[in-house]
Amino acid sequence: MDLSNPFGTLVARKMEKNELARAISQDIAAELDAAALYQAHIDATDDERAKAVLAHIRDEEKEHVAEFMKLLEMLDPIQAAKMADRDSDISEILSAAGIDI
Numbered sequence: 464m465d466l467s468n469p470f471g472t473l474v475a476r477k478m479e480k481n482e483l484a485r486a487i488s489q490d491i492a493a494e495l496d497a498a499a500l501y502q503a504h505i506d507a508t509d510d511e512r513a514k515a516v517l518a519h520i521r522d523e524e525k526e527h528v529a530e531f532m533k534l535l536e537m538l539d540p541i542q543a544a545k546m547a548d549r550d551s552d553i554s555e556i557l558s559a560a561g562i563d564i
């Protein structure tokens with residue numbers, strides 16, 4: 464994201480529902496990226512104050528991921544169906560690989 468452009472985040476019109484779902488998907492990716500970045504910074508420092516603050520913020524980003532995922536399920540019925548099937552899908556994959564869960 465170009466932070467030097469003050470108009471870079473403006474959207475020129477209201478989004479349709481499918482466009483909003485795609486935007487929320489991008490928001491999820493940004494939250495995951497932020498959480499990974501904060502974890503990398505935790506791993507790269509011995510400053511306990513920084514580690515504590517970064518860990519707190521990292522966990523908030525993970526909460527945001529969960530909240531955005533719920534919103535995406537509400538906006539995207541295909542995603543909602545995939546989320547509903549995830550436990551059985553993972554069980555089948557692991558079972559086929561001979562891995563007990």
Ligand SMILES: [Fe+2]
Nearest residue numbers: 494523524527
């Ligand atoms: Fe966030």
